[in-house]
Amino acid sequence: MAPSLREGARVLVTSFGRKRVGDIIVFPLPHYPETQTIKRIISMDETGLVVEGDNLTRSTDSRHYGTISKDVVIGKVQFQYYPKFRWYI
DSSP states (O other): OOOSSOTTOEEEEESOSOOOTTOEEEEEOSSOTTSEEEEEEEEEETTEEEEEOSSTTTOOSHHHHOOBOGGGOOEEEEEEEESSOEEOO
């Protein structure tokens, strides 16, 4: 799949609302918590979320660091406002 967001994109992130499979979320990287990343939820259960980047050949995601806790999610991407407006709800 082609990346939905390019490097340098500006997005609006909200912390409210239920997270669903297919949502794009923001969370700290497991091994570098000072760095935030954006990935898509591909599956979820009571223990955590499995996330993947849209560009599978270049993405570091749950295939590398496992599931992420729902508690560490900063928020859900609602829309991209730069460089071009695009909804993600």
